[in-house]
Amino acid sequence: MTGRGDDGSRSVDLADLLDLTDVEAAALERLDPMTLGYYAGGAGEERTLRSNRAAWAELDLWHRALVDVSTRSTATSLLGLDLPAPVLVAPTALHRLAHPDGELATARACSDAGVPMVVSSLASTLLEDVVEATSAPVLLQLYVGRHREVAEALVERAERAGCVGIQLTVDTPVWGERHREHRTGFHLPDGVDVVNLRRHSPDVGAPTTGGIGEILGWTVSPTITWDDLSWLCGSTRLPVLTKGVCRPDDARRALDAGAAGVVVSNHGGRQLDGAPATARSLGAVAEVVRDADPAAVVLVDGGVRTGADALRALALGAHAVQLGRPILWGLAVGGQAGVARVLELFTSDLDRTLALAGCASLDDVTADLLDPR
Numbered sequence: 243m244t245g246r247g248d249d250g251s252r253s254v255d256l257a258d259l260l261d262l263t264d265v266e267a268a269a270l271e272r273l274d275p276m277t278l279g280y281y282a283g284g285a286g287e288e289r290t291l292r293s294n295r296a297a298w299a300e301l302d303l304w305h306r307a308l309v310d311v312s313t314r315s316t317a318t319s320l321l322g323l324d325l326p327a328p329v330l331v332a333p334t335a336l337h338r339l340a341h342p343d344g345e346l347a348t349a350r351a352c353s354d355a356g357v358p359m360v361v362s363s364l365a366s367t368l369l370e371d372v373v374e375a376t377s378a379p380v381l382l383q384l385y386v387g388r389h390r391e392v393a394e395a396l397v398e399r400a401e402r403a404g405c406v407g408i409q410l411t412v413d414t415p416v417w418g419e420r421h422r423e424h425r426t427g428f429h430l431p432d433g434v435d436v437v438n439l440r441r442h443s444p445d446v447g448a449p450t451t452g453g454i455g456e457i458l459g460w461t462v463s464p465t466i467t468w469d470d471l472s473w474l475c476g477s478t479r480l481p482v483l484t485k486g487v488c489r490p491d492d493a494r495r496a497l498d499a500g501a502a503g504v505v506v507s508n509h510g511g512r513q514l515d516g517a518p519a520t521a522r523s524l525g526a527v528a529e530v531v532r533d534a535d536p537a538a539v540v541l542v543d544g545g546v547r548t549g550a551d552a553l554r555a556l557a558l559g560a561h562a563v564q565l566g567r568p569i570l571w572g573l574a575v576g577g578q579a580g581v582a583r584v585l586e587l588f589t590s591d592l593d594r595t596l597a598l599a600g601c602a603s604l605d606d607v608t609a610d611l612l613d614p615r
């Protein structure tokens with residue numbers, strides 16, 4: 243059932259949304275053009291953005307017949323944590339553009355579902371408040387930019403707040419060129435800010451108020467190298483995952499530098515346009531990581547929208563997948579309840595897909611599901 247809200251937008255009955263495509267369509271109807279351009283857009287011609295989705299669908303799933311799947315589990319463990327399903331919320335900036343409760347709504351939905359949340363350095367809510375709002379594990383996504391002391395301060399805050407890990411984003415020597423943001427005049431509306439970074443602005447002589455352009459300028463830096471990863475791994479007791487890797491040799495270097503694993507990601511098609519779809523880069527990366535260190539973690543994100551996509555990712559060697567935009571669509575549609583609906587749709591679809599593929603647990607998800615010949 244749908245009707246008209248006070249603001250003229252169509253209100254949505256979450257029960258009518260049957261998959262993540264439905265949630266996206268409902269969100270597109272509701273979001274203002276500026277937020278929509280920022281959330282939905284990719285870099286350049288958006289080739290990688292499109293191929294992220296398409297490449298998962300190209301992988302057939304060769305199901306096993308006549309397997310007893312009456313008792314099933316999607317449970318897994320990751321970084322020493324027991325999780326109900328192999329899914330995390332990817333770090334995405336500025337949740338308060340989608341809903342006034344922003345990251346707090348996301349964190350509460352994660353709490354109910356037991357799904358870990360990776361909080362962006364560009365979050366619009368203080369990291370400490372997000373951790374406080376959820377009983378689920380929280381990781382900090384970090385950019386190491388011009389001023390190492392900002393990264394240092396954020397890591398210290400993450401450790402103190404009780405975060406369980408860090409994802410260091412490594413695909414942003416500079417920002418990708420996202421035409422949609424220019425066309426819609428992306429800016430920070432009143433009351434929405436990158437509060438975690440802003441807190442450290444005075445320490446590095448950066449503006450404490452004003453537009454996002456300047457703050458984004460010192461958030462990332464083209465001078466960042468493997469030495470920075472080694473430094474980070476040596477300066478925190480938290481496990482560090484390197485987010486934004488597509489090459490096996492880079493994955494190997496990340497482990498050599500002390501990383502606990504990698505996130506195969508192209509930033510949702512927002513950085514290098516032309517980077518391979520993650521469904522195409524994942525397999526080779528996972529193989530190298532497994533050979534180098536069987537305990538290391540491999541996550542993947544980019545266009546993951548269905549249980550079948552998750553199954554494909556696991557069969558290619560990932561330990562879990564991350565959801566980016568679908569979480570923002572859920573927030574836009576219904577705040578905490580909208581994010582909860584996204585997580586519920588995704589995990590129940592994964593459970594059904596497991597059964598249909600003839601797998602009773604994630605241990606049964608092996609490479610032959612993609613090609614038994």
Ligand SMILES: Cc1cc2nc3c(=O)[nH]c(=O)nc-3n(C[C@H](O)[C@H](O)[C@H](O)COP(=O)(O)O)c2cc1C
Nearest residue numbers: 281332333334335362411509510543544545566567
């Ligand atoms: C609006 C938006 C903001 C994002 N912000 C960040 C960020 O602050 N840090 C980061 O490492 N990745 C960021 N990402 C990338 C996501 O973590 C993730 O890699 C990507 O969204 C996955 O693809 P998907 O959106 O197709 O699921 C952002 C993505 C979007 C769409």
